[in-house]
Amino acid sequence: MALPEPSSTTAALVTGASSGIGADLARQLAARGHNVVLVARRPDRLEALAGELRDAHGVRAEALACDLTDPDATDALPGRIEALGLEVSVLINNAGYGSAGQFSDLDVQSEADMVRLNCEAVVRLSGAYVPKLIARDGGGAILVVASSAGMQPIPGQATYAASKAFALSFAEALHTELSHLDVAVSALCPGPVDTEFAARAGLADAFDGVPRFARVSSSDCAKAAIEGLEKNKRVVVPGLAIKGVTLSGRYTPRAVLLPLMKRFYPV
Ligand SMILES: NC(=O)c1ccc[n+]([C@@H]2O[C@H](COP(=O)([O-])OP(=O)(O)OC[C@H]3O[C@@H](n4cnc5c(N)ncnc54)[C@H](OP(=O)(O)O)[C@@H]3O)[C@@H](O)[C@H]2O)c1
Numbered sequence: 001m002a003l004p005e006p007s008s009t010t011a012a013l014v015t016g017a018s019s020g021i022g023a024d025l026a027r028q029l030a031a032r033g034h035n036v037v038l039v040a041r042r043p044d045r046l047e048a049l050a051g052e053l054r055d056a057h058g059v060r061a062e063a064l065a066c067d068l069t070d071p072d073a074t075d076a077l078p079g080r081i082e083a084l085g086l087e088v089s090v091l092i093n094n095a096g097y098g099s100a101g102q103f104s105d106l107d108v109q110s111e112a113d114m115v116r117l118n119c120e121a122v123v124r125l126s127g128a129y130v131p132k133l134i135a136r137d138g139g140g141a142i143l144v145v146a147s148s149a150g151m152q153p154i155p156g157q158a159t160y161a162a163s164k165a166f167a168l169s170f171a172e173a174l175h176t177e178l179s180h181l182d183v184a185v186s187a188l189c190p191g192p193v194d195t196e197f198a199a200r201a202g203l204a205d206a207f208d209g210v211p212r213f214a215r216v217s218s219s220d221c222a223k224a225a226i227e228g229l230e231k232n233k234r235v236v237v238p239g240l241a242i243k244g245v246t247l248s249g250r251y252t253p254r255a256v257l258l259p260l261m262k263r264f265y266p267v
Pocket of ligand 1: 019069094097146195
């Protein structure tokens with residue numbers, strides 16, 4: 001099992017490609033010769049990256065602005081890509097955002113939109129492409145960008161951690177369903193990565209307090225993700241330090257873990 005071979009008529013669809021991990025995933029897939037379809041809301045950013053990738057790698061790079069919290073817009077994406085004459089062989093479900101604070105203080109609409117983006121859009125796009133990837137000669141690959149936050153509940157990030165637990169569980173189940181059908185599925189579970197994520201989530205101060213050795217760059221994170229997907233790893237955790245943290249988050253009994261998190265978590 002490997003990533004599908006690039007070809008002139010196939011493409012990797014990368015959501016959340018206007019910044020951070022998604023932009024680096026698109027860069028590294030284009031460097032391997034994959035055409036890319038770049039999706040996010042900010043068209044200027046997408047057009048700039050598409051131009052960069054065409055110039056650097058001679059691939060087709062298409063920018064499609066889309067708000068993935070809108071189910072109709074999400075469902076319309078596969079038709080827009082087909083109209084470009086491109087077949088998706090690699091689906092990168094990366095777009096996402098988080099929030100921080102006591103749930104009772106947070107904006108409920110934004111929390112619900114987060115679930116639409118981090119969970120529902122992943123299901124809608126996977127639903128559109130899984131049957132096609134199973135059917136295609138040469139197989140397919142799906143990356144679901146979850147998070148180390150999905151390994152356990154997090155008081156102070158209740159919705160975000162739950163949304164990433166969903167993403168992780170969904171990806172692990174799809175991995176198991178599809179492995180024998182030549183479709184690789186990996187969940188990417190990074191710890192802190194320096195992108196626009198922390199500022200948007202209101203976690204910039206918390207991220208600043210994380211020691212350097214526990215952080216990975218966006219490009220190292222993307223590299224680990226693509227190498228993991230290439231090997232059809234079920235779960236990819238970039239960086240040794242975070243591997244330890246995720247293991248304890250995943251396997252420590254909740255009755256022990258949650259009071260500790262309530263006491264020490266920096267929100
Ligand atoms: N950075 C971290 O520490 C970290 C750790 C673990 C997991 N993650 C996960 O990694 C993924 C990528 O995040 P990042 O760190 O690269 O953060 P980022 O730099 O903020 O990138 C987020 C991407 O999602 C897109 N996006 C946000 N809302 C959207 C919407 N409604 N429709 C379409 N696209 C939307 C953004 O583009 P527009 O604003 O242009 O729409 C942007 O391209 C997320 O799923 C995040 O949860 C991040």
